[in-house]
Structure formats: structure tokens, C-alpha cells
Amino acid sequence: MSMPPFEIVVAQHGGTVLRVCRVLLGRQDAEDAWSETFLAALRAYPDLPGTANVEAWLVTIAHRKAIDVLRARRRQPVPVGEIPEAPTALGVPGASDGELWQAVAALPGKQRQAVAYHYVAGLPYADIAAITGGTADAARRAAADGLANLRKHYPGATTEGAP
Amino acid sequence: MNGSPDSLTSPSDDGTLARLRLRLGQAAETEGLLDVAYTTVDSPVGPLLLAATPKGLVRVAFAVEGHDRVLETLAHRISPRVLRAPGRLDAAARELDEYFARRRQAFDLPLDLSLSGGFRQLVQRHLPEISYGQTRSYGQIAALVGNPKAVRAVGTACATNPLPLVVPCHRVLRADGTPGGYAGGPEAKLTLLNLEATR
Numbered sequence: 001m002s003m004p005p006f007e008i009v010v011a012q013h014g015g016t017v018l019r020v021c022r023v024l025l026g027r028q029d030a031e032d033a034w035s036e037t038f039l040a041a042l043r044a045y046p047d048l049p050g051t052a053n054v055e056a057w058l059v060t061i062a063h064r065k066a067i068d069v070l071r072a073r074r075r076q077p078v079p080v081g082e083i084p085e086a087p088t089a090l091g092v093p094g095a096s097d098g099e100l101w102q103a104v105a106a107l108p109g110k111q112r113q114a115v116a117y118h119y120v121a122g123l124p125y126a127d128i129a130a131i132t133g134g135t136a137d138a139a140r141r142a143a144a145d146g147l148a149n150l151r152k153h154y155p156g157a158t159t160e161g162a163p
Numbered sequence: 164m165n166g167s168p169d170s171l172t173s174p175s176d177d178g179t180l181a182r183l184r185l186r187l188g189q190a191a192e193t194e195g196l197l198d199v200a201y202t203t204v205d206s207p208v209g210p211l212l213l214a215a216t217p218k219g220l221v222r223v224a225f226a227v228e229g230h231d232r233v234l235e236t237l238a239h240r241i242s243p244r245v246l247r248a249p250g251r252l253d254a255a256a257r258e259l260d261e262y263f264a265r266r267r268q269a270f271d272l273p274l275d276l277s278l279s280g281g282f283r284q285l286v287q288r289h290l291p292e293i294s295y296g297q298t299r300s301y302g303q304i305a306a307l308v309g310n311p312k313a314v315r316a317v318g319t320a321c322a323t324n325p326l327p328l329v330v331p332c333h334r335v336l337r338a339d340g341t342p343g344g345y346a347g348g349p350e351a352k353l354t355l356l357n358l359e360a361t362r
Binding site: 003004038 | 187243
């Protein structure tokens, strides 16, 4: 079983992982999470089974790295990495302004994760459940609730970025 | 945290990703995870792929060899931890530039010959003894490595040289003086011979 060069993995999945990180963390922390994700993936890559779903594997790593970032953020006395208030366009497919982004940022954690993994990364609910814990049904509900929340609050929703 | 105001107002995934990928290559190098670094450079014999392990330059490949296929082979033979990371290839790229500008006659680079074994590696180790502008026949090289009958094996060693240009297999010709085969194609071989003949 011969594995493709890791550069191919980065080329194929780098964009999706960046968008997932942005939905999970916002623009500022997303780049660090992306770097941490691909560095950890590079470390583990030679041991990845040839049958593995590479994108699900990368999203799983990004999920853990995002949790690390959120924990570190909570420990910090002064909040950093808040969502900028100026309109921004953040690689959410179909979004060209910051309002959708702010609505995404306002979602509860589980819904945000489910939206990122299902609507951005395109993972099936069973895979999402394996990443976030819980059942596939719960993941489906979280994604549906997240989407409903977005539809309710976007456009026009303005809110602070803290999760 | 590189969120400059500029990147907030004019975001481009392509630009961001290019920057992140460059940073990944540097971080991988720092962490000792960059088993194979590569880059591509332009040259008078077409685009060249340069690849290096931590030990040294491991592969120089012509476009006709198919750079994607070469990278797949490196992933298979050495390690799948292969990233585009030009930094490690800076010295090799510079020396090749100088060579093509006729400002360099010998390469002074750490080499990793692990892609070749046995007799092939023995031959490849001896090829740099043919100095710039000189040529030898396959038979002469066979004699040089102490195995005068191994003319055909010398031909194979030259044909499978993983480090063309730097390990100068282009200076080995057929006994009748015709160029013989070359990984970069016969035209590339002639280009190099002409380059070195013009002083």
C-alpha cells in the first residue's frame, strides 16, 4: 500500500480544513489551528491505514486542536481572538459578508461543530458522532438546529463572538 | 496570529493557504518531520524537481520523468512525509544556477544516495571523478570501478542515476562517441555537453 506524498493531502484538504477551523474558532485562531492540525497529521501520517477517510481523519484532528484553543482561550484573563466587528468575508461557502460569520460564531458549540463537519466538510452524521461523541441522530439534530439558528439570525444578526 | 487588517478586508483563501503551507514546511523542518523536502526550479533543460532528505540532496528529476510520479516514488521509497519546502533546497538551486551560468564546474552539496544500492551506487559515487567538460565511455567507467566487463551494468547505473546533473552521468557516452540515453532525453544530454564544451 503506497501513500500519496503528504503535500497532496495538504493540497486536497487544506481549504476545507481552513474553513472548518474558521467556523469552529473564528478567523484569528483558525490559522493557528490549521497549522497545528496539519503538523499533527504530518507526524501521524505514515501510520495512517490505507483505507482511512483522510478528510474525516483531518477533521477529527482539527476538532481536538480547536478544543485545545478554546480551553486556552478560557484560561486567559483577557479575552483574545474575538470576532472582529468590521464586516469580513470568511470562506464559508456562499458567504460574502461577515454577518453570516457572526451568526455562525453565535451558535452553541455542538451546533457549530455539527454545521462545520456536515455543511463545510461534508461528513456523514455517523462520522460526526464518532468525532464529537454522542449518536448520529444527535449530530443530525445539532446540524439541523444550527442551520435553523443561522436562518433565523442571518442576515441582520449582530452578536459578540465568544462561544 | 497574522490577522492583518488587510487580510480581514480582502480575504483570499488561496493567499492564506499558500502562506500557511509555507509555514507548515518550516514548522515541519523545525520539528524534524520533514523527511523529504522538495521544490521545482527552471533551467535550460526544463523545469527540474529537487528533493532532499535531512542527509542531503536525494533526487533531481527532469519534467519528462513526471514530477508527480517522482514524488510518489519518493513517498513510497523514503517516507510519505513529503512537503514542498524550498528552504532546504536553496543551496542546490543556487549551485545549479551557477552551473548553468558556467560559473560552477563541480557541485559541493551533501548527497543522499539511498535511492541506489550496490553496484549502481558504486558507479554513481565514481561519476563525479569525470571532471567538467570531459567525457568517458561506459566501458571506461566499468574499468574505473574495477569491473571492466560490467559495461551494461554501468549503463543501467547511469540510466537510473537519481541525481542527474549533480552526479554527472551526462558525461558518459557510448564507445563510438554518440551520446547514448539520458533520463532528461537525448536533447538535454547534448545541451549539457555543449554547455560544458563552451569555455
